Amino acid sequence: MDDQHVVWFESLRRSDVPRVGGKNASLGEMVANLGARGIKVPPGFAITAHAYRHFIEANGLTGTLSSALADLADGKVSLAEAGQTIRRAILRGEWSDDTAQAIRRNYAELNSRAGLTDMDVAVRSSATAEDLPDASFAGQQETFLNVRGERALLEACRRCYASLFTDRAISYRQAKGFDHLKVALSVGVQRMVRSDLGGAGVMFSIDTETGFEKIVLINAAWGLGENVVQGTVDPDEYEVFKPLLSDPKLSPIIEKKRGGKGLKMIYTNESERPTRNVPTSKAERAAFVLGDQEILTLARWACAIENHYGQPMDIEWAKDGRTDEIFIVQARPETVESRREASAVKTYHVKKTGRKLVSGVSIGEAVAAGAVCVIDSPREADRFVDGAILVTRTTDPDWVPLMRRAAAIVTDHGGRTSHAAIVSRELGLPAIVGAGNATHVLHDEQNVTVSCAEGREGFVYEGTADYEVEEIDFDNIPATRTRIMLNLANPAAAFRWWRIPADGVGLARMEFVVSNHIKIHPMALVRYDTLKDEDAKKTIAELTAGYEPRTEYFVDRLARGLGRIAAVQYPHPVIVRMSDFKTNEYANLIGGSEFEPKEENPMLGFRGASRYYSARYRNGFALECQAIRRLRNDMGFDNVVVMIPFCRSTKEADRVLEVMAENGLKRGEAGLAVYVMCEIPSNVILAKAFAQRFDGFSIGSNDLTQLTLGVDRDSVELAELFDEQDDAVRWMIESVVDQAHKAGVHIGLCGQAPSDHPEFAGFLVECGIDSMSVSPDSFIAVKRRVAAAEQHALAGSAA
Template sequence: IEAAWGLGDYIVQGVVTPDHYVVNKSDFTIHSRLIAEQSVMEVYKHPSGVKKVKVGAKKINKGKLTDDQIIKLARIGDSIQKHYYFPQDMEWAMEKDEIFIVQSRPITTLNLHPEKVKSVDPKSLDQMKLIFTGAPASPGIAYGKVARVMSLVNLDRVKTGNILVTDMTSPDFVPAMKRASGIVTDKGGQTSHAAIVSRELGVPAVVGTKVATKELKNGDEITLDGSTGNVYSGLPKLITGVHHKAEEVPHTATKVYVNLGEPDLAPTIAQGNADGVGLLRAEFMIAQIGIHPKKLIHDHREQVFISKLSDGLAKFTESFGNRPVIYRATDFKTNEYRNLIGGEAFEPQEPNPMLGYRGAYRYIVDESVFRLELEAIKNVRNKLGYKNLWLMIPFVRTVDQMRKVKQIVASHGLARSNSFKLLMMVEIPSNVILLEDFINCGLDGVSIGSNDLTMLILGTDRDNETVAPVYDERNPAVMWALEHIVKTSLKHKISCGICGQAPSIYSDLTEKLVEWGITSVSVSPDAVDRTKQIVAEAEKRVLKHG
């Protein structure tokens, strides 16, 4: 459903961009909302005809339809399609809350014939000159001319189709990352900003090369393979093939969620097939604010933090309609927090930040920042009305810590209910060993953070190239832990998901998780449809063999 202020002719002419709403046919729930800014509209002015006028200030960024109106229009559209026995393109208008259908015609633009497209011949990479190798960060093959960016002032160098080459990325790079066909960085691992955002964008990326900005110059033609980490000189051979209509994405009992962090990407990704957001990272939104929250508190500017975080959260909850958005509270490590403006005054220097002052312990020792997060959640849920926002607590070392965090959450007016779920990340061996005790604290669900859990079980840093080969989520010790978590959650009738990278990489692991009874898997946006196919096949086998 598309909607704009004023007469519909401006949509046809392309003068305005309409709101875009997607509704699920099966149960008439709202799948996604994309709200467009509109500053002008066309109105009828008697007797002169139509006239272009400004949209009132309060309406410029406001959604054009209420949820009830969206669903009412969807039901009307469904009944008209059933009447004509063929997909329909309908035009509608609304006056004083009354809906008028002004036109309905058969859709004649359905492309039922395959089209020929050009794609990279993977075999041609074997004949190309390898320049260097980095860490594979986002799968796919990309090629093009290098746009080397060593400062934010040079971001406009990146044109559509370029390969962005830089030392490392930050939230300020996102507009350029959207234009790039591929990304190569000197620094960073698979959990770096460049890696995570590349996966959200579906852009192939290689990170941690150490030498990219030295070896490459503007205008160089290169090819990168985001699945292997290889970067080649020159362009690959292209082959022509037939692009068939995409296979229909199956519905699954096991939810397939998406991992996200960048609010600006939410409206686009929400229109895909994810069942919700299984991991909404706080860190990117806070990095966009740019100032350490405790400095804002010190300067009596807490409202800046609350307002900006509320805006970011609202983009996700609004975009994903009725689907859940699970917000993971801040899990900055001290070295990451120190990079924010004012951070050095509030963050200790630690020899091992991964095992340091982070997660739930931080909220208990000093709840001032966590309090601001809870205020932002209340804003989105209570003032804006998006009840699909849930909360997940990361890096909880002890059962007592979970109890204390629950008390803090409750004291700020956020009580567990059918519409507000409280979950805990399972990413520390103590979470696995004492899982029943954690559950008995009162949890609605758990989500396995397979990245940290694997590192801590195997004592291995996956971003350290010397020991990274040991890192493997399919190690028997890790697999034992995963099975124990899923089956224990099932026994206690709480939800159990996984939000690390593993399900989007290893189909055999995903099949095992489904077999054990996991309720959701959360993957990068580019892996949602593929994972749904894997899950559907696994569910069929479980039903067949029991």
């Protein structure tokens, strides 16, 4: 009977893993349960594990398998010799009539349903031990694309059987403790999606580096999806914030990073080689593979699949270039981040480093140092030194035995969903993928440090860097009345801190996002056509390629960069301080020197609020306002609070609020709260008047100390005089806290003092401050100090 050998996807469920393996069982589950949600899966059928066992028995191969594997276990033959013996025997095997007829008959039915002849299909291996909670078996068996005709289909199925005994598959099962002879192989036969004419990729319903569960991560490249899976190309990368996806009016895409996409895999007319890679066009490299609506559709599908399975998922998708339809072609459980221990996190702090040699996409959050070993092929495994830094162009499953021996991995190509990235995570190794030229820049026996602890970008430094490892334990953190918030500035590293049970972000510095994420002076974009600096003009043209007008680059990058920070603490408040560069810092941005005056004392010069209504910068501030409006209204992060820095007078406050309103940011409209930094004595002296214009204060203790005591905070000569705990500074803080409470507005502090001085945290509690915002690595210590101070105050009042 056919159902012994072949079962259609719609008849399968995820409980059928013993019968058809993980991939096919999952495809059946989706076809049966998620089609009504609009999720499309290409039709097809599974050749069962029974058919595989029947093939092995019919060809008398059980003895060959047992003997070769026993010789391998006894050390009589090498892994390569054992694998080759088994594969050769399987490829020589003949199909029994009943199995062959079942495959032919169902292939004909698949053609008939579509009204086609010799339909092109994907032939995918699906082992009965894969996609398990603690073992992904990522890429261990083969997939064959653009297979046409009965003869080619039967041959592809036989080659799938043989791939159960590749060196990498044998090695992986040994490492995971699986009995080789108890694992069987099913084969999925699925109608091809013509993504050779469109695009394809991989997505995860969780952030793969940090385990942040509110993110869908999507990678995309032109052509068939194998290049993304194998890490042959540097794909586009998109991130979507899941909690806001249910509102169709919102577009919560918090990252759109264009990849190099240098190659695409397409069909050929050669039966022996049905696919091949060709270079992409300049236009393809410059364009995003997916539009925003397609990104949002995929993200919603990822959420639906995750909800159905009840766990984070690793999903492959493809877009048909003829019809523009998107399909899900595989879904499996994510096996690394979703199982990571959540109560404690190791955090690496890189202190002193050597020269930066190469950079790429950071995988993992660790640091490793060692000697470089550049390897071109797994065949060179004999010369690899255990514990070295493996540097290569790209990896596939053949590399796994070698990767296990490395301290860290660096590849020229690949993205977050490439083979090198997935396996490195599973092995717990730091890795940098898509480094571009690592195999050219780095050389054997060179001592380097691989740092994946500085955000989404990883770095290889010359020599052994100075770094420390700290374990942050989130268990048993005391509750406090005072809200303890985070200071976050770097969008690239923001997701590292999602597990911290903070009360929001008390300070997100816009200027850090501009200098690191955008790099261009906003006025250089506004007045690009009249720029005199030709080098700057050329660089700006390269960075803003694909953005029209060029100012959209600034708005888009700023909104998405801040979105990453806002997402970490959503729905808690996230206070975004509008730009507070000094003129000398602004001048260092690309194209900035033409727009900034030279000042003797930039610290007390043209900074903060004074810029926002000035003709020199007003148009630049308008772009900042556009970004905040997009962040709150279009992306949906209405938890964002705007804060105005260095506002010297109430007259200046009125002018700034007026300019903001002109740019669509009106205080109180759509729930918009506007705070002001309290960092100038006038903010304290006129606190009552400022409280009538703003919804809250945030004390900047560094600048307030500097201006209260008349001490340059950067002066080495006056370092002893700079004291945030000076009586005059304390009086200022006590006074403004009292005035804020009388006015009924929020007041917090976002300085370093509570982290550095336990007694200062106690003083703030005594004042009754509403919140303190500290760096993430200080959070637990400050939280405990505040809890102790609150207990002490409570005990005192009771007595």
